Amino acid sequence: MKIKERLDTLSDAIIAIIITIMVLEMPIEVKNGEINFADLFQTIGIFIVSFCFVANLWYQHAVVFAEVDEVSNKIIVMDLILMMFLALIPAFTRLMTTDTVKETVVMYGILYVIIIYIFRGIAKAIIHQKYTEKSDMQKVYVAIYGKHNTETGLLMLALIVLGWFFPKVALVFFIIIPIRSFIANSAD
Amino acid sequence: MKIKERLDTLSDAIIAIIITIMVLEMPIEVKNGEINFADLFQTIGIFIVSFCFVANLWYQHAVVFAEVDEVSNKIIVMDLILMMFLALIPAFTRLMTTDTVKETVVMYGILYVIIIYIFRGIAKAIIHQKYTEKSDMQKVYVAIYGKHNTETGLLMLALIVLGWFFPKVALVFFIIIPIRSFIANSAD
Amino acid sequence: MKIKERLDTLSDAIIAIIITIMVLEMPIEVKNGEINFADLFQTIGIFIVSFCFVANLWYQHAVVFAEVDEVSNKIIVMDLILMMFLALIPAFTRLMTTDTVKETVVMYGILYVIIIYIFRGIAKAIIHQKYTEKSDMQKVYVAIYGKHNTETGLLMLALIVLGWFFPKVALVFFIIIPIRSFIANSAD
Amino acid sequence: MKIKERLDTLSDAIIAIIITIMVLEMPIEVKNGEINFADLFQTIGIFIVSFCFVANLWYQHAVVFAEVDEVSNKIIVMDLILMMFLALIPAFTRLMTTDTVKETVVMYGILYVIIIYIFRGIAKAIIHQKYTEKSDMQKVYVAIYGKHNTETGLLMLALIVLGWFFPKVALVFFIIIPIRSFIANSAD
Structure with a gap:
């Protein structure tokens, strides 16, 4: 297999492991013959949120990487660094939801922004490698992020500041x- | 790789991780120099049941997705949601078998029905995308579900009701x- | 992807998860500022043995399945059942080595024989599907099992009996x- | 799929599991309503170091194996042995960083050298299988190890000796x- 194909497989x-790691970490168990349903549904809720974040990134990743058959060394290293930060999402989500204080919410927010920025760097590098026309690039960007992109960097930075003062909001x-x-x- | 191929790989x-997660969660160990064989075989039994459920769904999934080379965005999102619920199966199976009360059995039944319904939605969408003749569709349905389909939605709903009154049955x-x-x- | 390719990927x-699960289960840690080297090397030894068993089966599996482009439903189900039993190997190896008594050794031996027999059934079905000449079959069998096959069923059954009377041998x-x-x- | 492709997938x-295992092993949690940030950042630091080691090896592995379409049985077995030792990296990194004494540092160093040497043996075997000209071989070596290769065997052996006397350095x-x-x- 070519390096690009192996990068896709890796x-x-x-991403598959990150998604399922969260289930492994879920404290679903019977204690003294009773199930704590409040805990159970909170745990499942955290799982669904982490899942949507990672699944969303997988989708965007698949759309971007389907554009090209070869990638430069720089993109390979950037993609691996993306995976490194992405692997921290389940642990940070759990931290934030079990103890919603300013430190955990801000840390999660910073991780979120790092991941989004690295991914955008990768997407930009791949799209500029393939297209020269602005209108073509625009089409791919819409395919990746949708028409109404809510994950703007500015919004995220505002949320980190908000998290410092009102973590629960x-x-x-x-x-x-x-x-x-x-x-x-x-x-x- | 195309998005369809990456969805297959993902x-x-x-599914491979879900299957093997169950083994990780199995409390197979020697306590005070003795093996509790009753516990051991119960644990292995739960593993086999979860395995059959997931392996069965993998087979049906592989048959359906082998029909097409491309899938719509909607099918991608539905498939990811299917994986999300499927990932909960090992934990819910363990819950139901360690504490067979009406709550755990009904919860398992509901998860079971959700997974079956999402998968049927996907199968229907893919088959209607490819075939127009009723007889062709019928053939694929038989390949997926077999001739004597026991996993009908109605039966499952009946089992959930049964589970509320007679969980062990x-x-x-x-x-x-x-x-x-x-x-x-x-x-x- | 075709079902055969997806079965290969699955x-x-x-197998990749089974191999690495064993490392996860290894109790490598510093206790009271000291490392127990005897435990550490025993743990690594168990890992190497389980690894060789699974890696060996992966190799034979890859050789057999590379022979054909399509497999029957029966082979798919048999292969999934093979994976089910294979997933139990790390737990059973650990059980046998931490408590070498007749029960654990015999249990391991039985699992060993079940895996070998299922795999042979699969290998036979695939090879008979492709070849009709005895001499061609012989060549593939040598590629899979080598010239001096020590894993004969008879030897294994003898070892199970031996394990009942002399577990350590x-x-x-x-x-x-x-x-x-x-x-x-x-x-x- | 051919055996070479399956070896790549395996x-x-x-490697994907080894990378994400480290996150699973990370003790990221809230204790008594407080987060120990010193511990948290040390844990993340260890994760990043292990990640870089494994990701680096994955890259070199992908470059080497992209050179050929078929590999000999000897290379398959060597690659599986490489994976066996690589799977020990997360555990040994953790051991070394939680208890930086001469034993743990030297053990890590020895594992490091074993992995590098096995990989070089594989790289050499694959490159000599394909190329006959020295200048062609040189190009591939530069693609794998870069121009300024710091991971020379001699340096590593020197570090193991250093580790015995000054583990922290x-x-x-x-x-x-x-x-x-x-x-x-x-x-x-």
Whole structure:
């Protein structure tokens, strides 16, 4: 297999593991013959949020990488660094939701922004490698991010600041945005 | 790779992890120099049941997705949502078998029905995308579900109701049906 | 992708996870500022033995499945059942080595024999599907099992009996045979 | 799929799991309503170092194996043995960083050298299988190891000796070298 194909396979495998790691970490168990349903549904809720974030990124990743048959060394290294940060998402989501204080929400927000920026760098590098016309680039960007992109860098930075003063309000936004983005991908 | 191929790879990787996660969660160990064989065989039994359910779904998934070379965005999002619910199967199976009460059996039944319905939605969307003749569709449906489909939605809903009043009886059906379906796939 | 290709990918992913699960289960840690080197090397030893067994089976599996482009439903189901039993190997190896008594050694031996027999059934079905000449079949069998096949069913049954009376002696054989088979594959 | 392709898929899956195993092992949690940030950042630091080592090896592996379409049985067995040792990296990195004494640093160093030597053996075997001209071989070597190769065997042996007398100094080198190598791959 070519390096590009192996990078795709590696990315798919890493993302698949990240998704299922979260289930492994879920404390679903019977204690003293009773199930704590509040805990159970909170746990499942966290899982669904992390899942939507990672699944959304996988979709965008697949759309971008389907554009080209070869990638430069720089893109390979950037993609691996993306995977490195993405692998931290389940742990940081769990941290934020079990203890919603300013430190955990801001840390999650920073990780979120890092991942989005690295991915945009990769997307830009790949698209500029293939297209020269602005209008062609625009089409691919719409395919990746949708028409109404809510994950703008500015919004994210605003959320980090919000998280410092009102962590619970920021938490709600950090939960809604990836779910909304993920569902929005279903539009053709 | 095209997005369809990457979706296949991602699905295979997720299903492979789901299958093997169950082994990781199995409490197979020697305590005070003794092996509790009753526990050991119960644990292995739960593993086999979960395995048959997931392996059966993998088979049906592979048959359906082999029909087409491209899938719409909507099918991609539906397939990812299917994987999300499928990832909960090991935890819910363990919950139901360690504490067979009405809550756990009904929860398992609901998850079971959700997964079956999402998969049927996907199968229908893919088959209607490819075929127009009723007779062709019928052939594919037989290849997926076999001739004597026991996993009908109505039966499942009846089992959930049964599970509320007689959890242990419903448990037996929830165990037998996926094993039967899985073995039935071996018929050509 | 065709179902055969997806079965290959699924098998590879499951085997990859089985191999690395063993590392996850290894109790490598510093206790009270000290490392127990005896435990550490025993743990690594168990890992190497399980690894050789699974890697050896992966190699034979890859050789057999490379022979054909399509497989029957029966072979698909048999292969999935093979994966189910294979997934139990790390847990059973750990059980046998941490508590070398007749029960654990015999259980390991039985699992070993089940896996070998299922795999042989699959290999036979695939080879008979493709070849009609006895001499051609013979060549593939040599490619899979090597010239001096030590994993004969009879030898294994003898080892199970041996394990009942002299568990530690049988343990040594169960350790040596997969390592020897694995290394023997390197011969062209 | 051919055996070479399956070996690629298996390697990718194993490496993907090794990378994400480290996150699973990370003790990121809230204790008594407080986060220990010193521990958290040390944990993330260890993860990044292990990641760079494994990602770097994946890159070199992908470059070498993209050179050929078929590999000999000997290379298959060598590659599987490489994976076996690679799977030990997360555990050994953790051991070395949680308890930086001469034993753990030297053990890590020895594992490091074993992995590098096995990989070089594989690279050499594949390149000599394909090329006969010295100048062609040189080009591939530069693509794999970069122009300024810091991972020379001699340096590593020197570090192991250093680790015996000054474990903390050697630790710093063992941390810097894989990060530097990994980043250096981005140069075209």
